[in-house]
Structure formats: structure tokens, C-alpha cells
Amino acid sequence: MGQQTGRDRSVIERTKLAEDFIAGSDWAGALRSPLAGDASNRRYERLHRDGETAVLMDAPPEKGEDIRPFVAIAHYLTDLGLSAPQVWAEDAENGFLILEDLGDGLFARAIPDHPELEAPLYQAATDVLTRLHSAGPPQNLARYSPEVMTDLAALAWTWYKGGNDPSEQVFRASFEPVLEHYAADHSVLIQRDYHAENLLWLPDRDGTARVGLLDFQDAMAGHRAYDLVSLLQDARRDVPPEIETAMIRRYVVDNQLDPVAFQTAYAVLGAQRNLRILGVFARLCLRDGKAHYVDLIPRVWALLLRDLDHPALVPVKPIVLNALPKPTSDYLQDLKQKCATARTL
Numbered sequence: 001m002g003q004q005t006g007r008d009r010s011v012i013e014r015t016k017l018a019e020d021f022i023a024g025s026d027w028a029g030a031l032r033s034p035l036a037g038d039a040s041n042r043r044y045e046r047l048h049r050d051g052e053t054a055v056l057m058d059a060p061p062e063k064g065e066d067i068r069p070f071v072a073i074a075h076y077l078t079d080l081g082l083s084a085p086q087v088w089a090e091d092a093e094n095g096f097l098i099l100e101d102l103g104d105g106l107f108a109r110a111i112p113d114h115p116e117l118e119a120p121l122y123q124a125a126t127d128v129l130t131r132l133h134s135a136g137p138p139q140n141l142a143r144y145s146p147e148v149m150t151d152l153a154a155l156a157w158t159w160y161k162g163g164n165d166p167s168e169q170v171f172r173a174s175f176e177p178v179l180e181h182y183a184a185d186h187s188v189l190i191q192r193d194y195h196a197e198n199l200l201w202l203p204d205r206d207g208t209a210r211v212g213l214l215d216f217q218d219a220m221a222g223h224r225a226y227d228l229v230s231l232l233q234d235a236r237r238d239v240p241p242e243i244e245t246a247m248i249r250r251y252v253v254d255n256q257l258d259p260v261a262f263q264t265a266y267a268v269l270g271a272q273r274n275l276r277i278l279g280v281f282a283r284l285c286l287r288d289g290k291a292h293y294v295d296l297i298p299r300v301w302a303l304l305l306r307d308l309d310h311p312a313l314v315p316v317k318p319i320v321l322n323a324l325p326k327p328t329s330d331y332l333q334d335l336k337q338k339c340a341t342a343r344t345l
Contacts, residue, residue: 010062018058021096022047025089027054041065046101054088059095067097070217076138076189082128083202083212102212107196108237117201119243122231124211125199126247129227130254131208137189137221144190144222146179153272155279156324159286160297167323174315179272182312183223183265190222191215194230196237224255225265226273233270233303235277235296267310274304275320282335289340297327297335 022028030047035055041063045056059065067090077084086100107125111118142148150172157168191198193215200212228251232244248266252259277300281293308317325331 014058014060017094018056018096021089021091021094022056022098025098027089027098030054032056047098053101055085055099055101057097057099059097061093061095065095066092067095067217068092069219070097072138073189073191073216073219077132077213077216080131080135081207081209082131083200083205083209084216085212085214102200102202102214105201105212107199107201110201111196111237118240119246121199121201121211122239122243122247123250124201124208125194125231126228126251127254128208128211128213129194129224129231130251132227133188133224133255135189136187141189141219141221143186144192144220144226145186146176146184148220149179149183149269149272150176152279153275155283156275156320158279159282160278161324162282165323167319171316171319171323174319175272178268178312178316182261182268183225183272185223185265186221188222188224189219190224190226192218192220192222192226192230194227195234196231223265223269225262226269229266229270229273233274233307235274235281235300235303238299264310264312267307268312270307271304271310271313271316271320274300274307278304278324285335285339286342287340291336291339294332294335297332301327 022030022032027047027049030049032045032047035044035046041060042065043058045058047054047056057067057070059067059070071087071090071092074084074087078086083102085102087097088100089098090096107121111121153175154168154172157165157171191213198213198215200214202210202212228248232239232247248263249259251257252262278297281297281300284290284293304320307313308320
């Protein structure tokens with residue numbers, strides 16, 4: 001027999017830890033089936049027992065995962081009457097949770113199957129943000145500051161462009177003051193990945209509880225426009241322009257905001273987010289071997305160009321367009337050919 005690798009041992013050890021965790025919970029003896037994961041190191045399984053289901057989250061601490069922020073934010077959201085999963089069992093030391101199963105009704109699946117639901121679903125998701133933003137963020141939540149946002153936007157240079165380039169410092173010096181001027185507010189909790197692949201439709205519930213929330217463990221205190229950008233400038237699906245316009249208007253009216261100031265912050269944060277995503281998607285390919293994220297880059301680039309057309313971004317636009325390569329088919333193919341070649345950086 002071949003020699004057992006370190007990875008094999010790690011899988012065996014985590015399998016045993018998961019079995020022990022489940023055996024010590026109310027879900028002992030449950031049948032297990034895999035669920036689709038996300039871009040992180042977390043894994044998910046569905047537990048089946050006596051006609052009921054739950055979800056096992058496997059978040060290995062040795063790979064940098066930590067379930068405690070998820071648990072804290074989940075409690076915060078449910079206390080507001082929002083539909084984050086209930087936490088039924090936890091093992092923070094080993095990185096396991098048993099969660100309420102909110103089902104499979106992701107917006108990204110529900111909308112293609114039922115196109116008539118697209119506008120109502122986006123209305124409900126926008127109303128969730130109004131409810132969420134009516135409350136102050138939890139104490140001790142890290143701030144999504146202009147400095148942090150600039151660092152994350154610069155991932156487009158680190159990973160998408162690659163190599164050391166003097167234009168990165170020029171970009172930083174131009175972009176951070178724009179963020180400071182137009183989008184420095186940090187008065188609400190932002191979930192940061194609030195989009196159709198992380199939202200579930202729960203039609204049997206009422207009001208804002210009809211939207212199930214996932215993947216919020218990286219929440220920070222930030223600007224109220226950020227999650228709306230995440231929702232409406234979706235890297236994974238095309239949101240119709242008329243829905244984007246209507247949802248911005250709905251949020252502005254319901255929260256009694258200055259529409260010009262909000263639209264400016266929306267564009268500035270859109271540019272920040274889309275630059276960050278360019279870097280993250282390239283990193284998921286180059287470092288983690290997840291080549292399919294490269295296929296999403298053209299949509300992100302198109303959204304970025306639209307944001308850069310806003311007058312507030314005049315100081316930044318030429319720097320970005322002169323420095324970052326267009327996502328041509330040749331450039332994207334080159335990224336894919338380099339998948340899993342940059343393990344550290």
C-alpha cells in the first residue's frame with residue numbers, strides 16, 4: 001500500500017472529529033450528505049434524522065477558519081428578527097457547528113426557475129438592509145475604514161495584474177482620499193458578501209424574515225451603501241438595470257437619505273468592491289486552483305468601468321485603466337494556465 005500523505009491524515013482526523021462532535025449532539029446517528037461549499041476552506045454537510053434536517057459546518061482552525069464570528073453575528077441578526085441560521089451546537093476549538101437548515105432556495109436558483117420572483121426577491125433583500133441598518137452595529141466590530149478598503153482594492157494589483165508596479169502606490173494615494181471623502185461612514189453592520197448566492201427565499205416566513213442569510217462571518221462596521229452594492233452589482237449574475245435603479249431608490253426613500261450623496265458613495269464603494277473582487281478571483285485561481293472564478297472576471301470588469309464613470313472617481317479612473325490589463329480572452333486564459341502555481345505571496 002502507498003504511504004499515507006499529510007493531507008490524507010488531516011482528512012481522516014477531521015472526519016473523526018466531526019463524527020465525535022455529531023455523536024455528542026442531539027443529531028447523533030444522523031445520516032450525512034454533502035452540500036456545496038463556498039470560496040473559503042469551510043465545508044458543509046446536511047444531516048438527516050427522523051424526517052428533519054440540519055447543516056454541519058466544518059471550518060478547520062488550522063486553515064485559518066474561526067466559527068466564533070459567525071456565531072456572534074448569527075445571534076445579532078436573529079435578535080433583530082432576521083433569518084440567520086439558528087446555532088444548535090458548536091465546538092469552537094475544533095471548528096464545528098450544527099445549524100438550522102434554511103433549505104436550498106438560493107436567490108440564484110429561485111430566479112431562473114421563477115423569473116416573476118426577481119423583483120420581489122430584490123425588494124425583500126433591500127428591505128432586510130433597511131431593517132439591519134435601523135440598529136447600530138455590535139460593539140467591537142472591526143471598521144471597514146478607507147485604509148482597509150484601499151488595501152483590499154489594491155489586491156487587483158497584487159493578484160490580477162501581478163508583480164510590483166509603481167502605479168499601485170499612485171492608485172493608493174489617489175483612492176484613499178476619495179473613500180475618506182465620500183464613503184468613510186461606518187455606522188452599520190455590513191455583511192460584505194450579500195448577494196444572490198448567499199440569500200435564501202423563505203416564502204413561509206413573514207416580512208424581512210423571508211430572506212435567509214448566509215456567509216456573514218466577515219462582517220464589519222461600514223457604510224450603509226456597501227451591502228446594497230454587493231447585492232445589485234453581483235459578480236455572479238446580471239442584475240437588470242431597472243431593478244438596480246429601483247432598489248437604490250427604494251432604499252434611499254425608506255431611509256430618508258440624500259440621493260446624490262448616496263449614489264456617489266454607491267459608485268465609490270462599487271469601484272472599491274469590484275477592484276477587490278478582481279484580485280480575489282485571480283487569487284482563487286492562482287493560489288487555490290479554482291479556475292472557474294476567472295470566468296466571472298469580465299462581468300466584474302464591466303461593473304468597475306461603470307462605477308469609474310462617476311465624477312467622484314475622476315482622480316482614480318485613468319490610473320486604474322492605464323495600470324490594469326483588460327480581461328481579454330488571452331489574458332484570462334493566461335491566468336487559468338497559471339492556476340495553483342502561486343501557493344504563497
